[in-house]
Amino acid sequence: MNSRANAPVVAIVGAGFSGTMVAVHLLREARRPLRVLLIERAETAAVGIAYREQSDRHLLNVRAEGMSAFPDQPGHFLKWLAALRGDEALVNPAAFLPRRLYGQYLCSLLADAAANSHPGVRLEMVQDEAVGIGVDHGAASLRLASGACLAADRLVLALGNPGPADPQVEDRRFYASPHYQGNAWAAQGLMSLRHDDDVMLIGSGLTTLDWIASLAERGHRGRIHVISRRGLLPQAHRPAASHTLSFDLDAVPATARGLTRRIRAEIAAVTASGGDWRSVMDALRPHGQRLWQRLPRAEQLRFLRHLRTCWDIHRHRAAPRNLDTVQRLIDSGQLEVLAARPIRYVEADGAVVVHLRPRGAGDSVSRRVQRVVNCTGPDGNYRRYNHPLMQSLREQGLAVVDDNGLGIETDRDGRLQQADGRTSACLYTLGPPRKGSLWETTAVPEIRGQAQALARQLLASVPMPATALIGRNDRSATDAQPSR
Numbered sequence: 001m002n003s004r005a006n007a008p009v010v011a012i013v014g015a016g017f018s019g020t021m022v023a024v025h026l027l028r029e030a031r032r033p034l035r036v037l038l039i040e041r042a043e044t045a046a047v048g049i050a051y052r053e054q055s056d057r058h059l060l061n062v063r064a065e066g067m068s069a070f071p072d073q074p075g076h077f078l079k080w081l082a083a084l085r086g087d088e089a090l091v092n093p094a095a096f097l098p099r100r101l102y103g104q105y106l107c108s109l110l111a112d113a114a115a116n117s118h119p120g121v122r123l124e125m126v127q128d129e130a131v132g133i134g135v136d137h138g139a140a141s142l143r144l145a146s147g148a149c150l151a152a153d154r155l156v157l158a159l160g161n162p163g164p165a166d167p168q169v170e171d172r173r174f175y176a177s178p179h180y181q182g183n184a185w186a187a188q189g190l191m192s193l194r195h196d197d198d199v200m201l202i203g204s205g206l207t208t209l210d211w212i213a214s215l216a217e218r219g220h221r222g223r224i225h226v227i228s229r230r231g232l233l234p235q236a237h238r239p240a241a242s243h244t245l246s247f248d249l250d251a252v253p254a255t256a257r258g259l260t261r262r263i264r265a266e267i268a269a270v271t272a273s274g275g276d277w278r279s280v281m282d283a284l285r286p287h288g289q290r291l292w293q294r295l296p297r298a299e300q301l302r303f304l305r306h307l308r309t310c311w312d313i314h315r316h317r318a319a320p321r322n323l324d325t326v327q328r329l330i331d332s333g334q335l336e337v338l339a340a341r342p343i344r345y346v347e348a349d350g351a352v353v354v355h356l357r358p359r360g361a362g363d364s365v366s367r368r369v370q371r372v373v374n375c376t377g378p379d380g381n382y383r384r385y386n387h388p389l390m391q392s393l394r395e396q397g398l399a400v401v402d403d404n405g406l407g408i409e410t411d412r413d414g415r416l417q418q419a420d421g422r423t424s425a426c427l428y429t430l431g432p433p434r435k436g437s438l439w440e441t442t443a444v445p446e447i448r449g450q451a452q453a454l455a456r457q458l459l460a461s462v463p464m465p466a467t468a469l470i471g472r473n474d475r476s477a478t479d480a481q482p483s484r
């Protein structure tokens with residue numbers, strides 16, 4: 001066996017931003033033999049759901065200047081862009097760039113880190129889906145959909161978000177219909193739409209804005225109905241001066257209402273002096289995790305029930321260009337936004353009539369469309385996350401869904417909390433699965449710091465010598481072909 005086969009193994013499931021950046025830090029910082037296995041079910045690694053090849057109209061919802069992948073190098077993405085364009089003057093730090101470009105950035109970071117790693121430190125790409133997990137004597141084994149098994153000294157679950165849940169209706173048969181697209185991010189759905197088809201988009205968040213942008217780009221002529229419980233669209237980004245909060249965060253009452261009142265008062269003071277509410281939201285962002293953790297569970301639930309939508313549309317803002325497109329389509333009568341929820345679907349003559357219950361009104365209304373697209377975004381309830389990997393974790397007590405159902409329980413370093421109350425010796429996670437304990441953990445500005453800290457922790461704790469990697473029929477990860 002050569003030294004590489006003896007090297008410790010860190011396996012990472014999921015090559016979106018989170019998993020890719022853990023791998024990048026491991027490859028850049030490891031100074032002794034290490035095998036980094038990056039396991040991704042999709043064809044393209046590094047880009048995840050957000051940054052894969054897609055329309056140029058699908059824009060980052062953070063300005064370019066905020067999108068460095070490294071917490072300690074704020075200008076890194078801008079520098080990469082300048083090198084790509086051959087001229088710094090062509091880079092606008094305040095621009096909302098195509099997300100596809102950010103995917104290219106992440107691919108190049110991974111390729112560079114792999115090419116320049118210390119001798120004996122190696123990246124191995126595995127295109128497969130992790131479907132089961134086991135832990136024995138502090139090491140993990142992973143079962144893949146292909147039948148292969150991998151062993152690892154440390155395992156990072158960088159799984160991102162669960163897919164969307166179908167809206168609740170009594171008769172769910174429609175969700176198997178070709179008129180229904182259950183996952184808005186499945187790219188082929190848009191291609192099969194005819195230009196005159198009427199379409200209903202369920203949900204009115206950033207995914208819906210992507211769909212509207214794509215429909216507009218294609219010159220879609222059919223009507224577009226957007227429905228969501230409150231009928232509220234994300235607010236637009238606008239330039240806003242930086243602001244220092246005038247209150248002591250630790251003195252804010254630890255209740256949803258107390259917090260809201262304090263934030264509203266701050267916004268009122270800022271707008272009264274000619275400022276913009278966005279300054280206050282931006283000033284709050286670095287403290288989002290602390291504010292969330294100060295709330296007792298009952299207050300977190302109250303926030304989720306009553307304030308979440310309001311928070312989301314102000315906090316997760318959209319590129320102005322996307323909202324301009326929406327307004328243009330509303331003005332032309334092609335697009336309507338309704339506060340309503342679906343209650344029944346009736347298919348007939350190549351279309352579906354969607355019966356809707358408008359918010360606050362007793363009488364139902366209906367719309368006839370050729371396609372219904374679920375744009376509700378990730379299912380916020382981890383208790384319903386029934387992927388075999390998650391089932392396997394839960395059944396063995398290796399992971400516990402947090403009290404609010406938003407993610408899985410971890411300690412402050414991202415180590416999984418087990419059902420027996422102990423902390424896992426080898427399983428970690430980062431990013432969206434930590435939403436229950438951190439709340440602010442789903443976007444680049446938060447995840448980049450977690451990725452770096454986790455990689456450093458892994459490097460400090462990974463044992464030497466490593467467990468060997470043995471698969472079914474002796475198939476090892478080294479035999480698994482890199483997918484790209």
Ligand SMILES: Cc1cc2nc3c(=O)[nH]c(=O)nc-3n(C[C@H](O)[C@H](O)[C@H](O)COP(=O)(O)OP(=O)(O)OC[C@H]3O[C@@H](n4cnc5c(N)ncnc54)[C@H](O)[C@@H]3O)c2cc1C
Binds near residue numbers: 013160
């Ligand atoms: C459409 C969209 C746009 C966004 N835009 C922005 C933005 O502009 N700025 C910003 O800061 N944030 C944005 N975000 C937030 C985004 O979620 C984070 O920035 C970040 O990309 C999350 O990365 P992740 O790796 O945690 O999750 P994901 O990107 O979801 O990656 C998880 C990966 O794990 C893989 N995977 C999951 N389970 C398995 C398994 N069992 N086996 C193998 N592979 C598996 C998936 O295929 C996927 O590739 C956006 C999110 C979405 C969905």
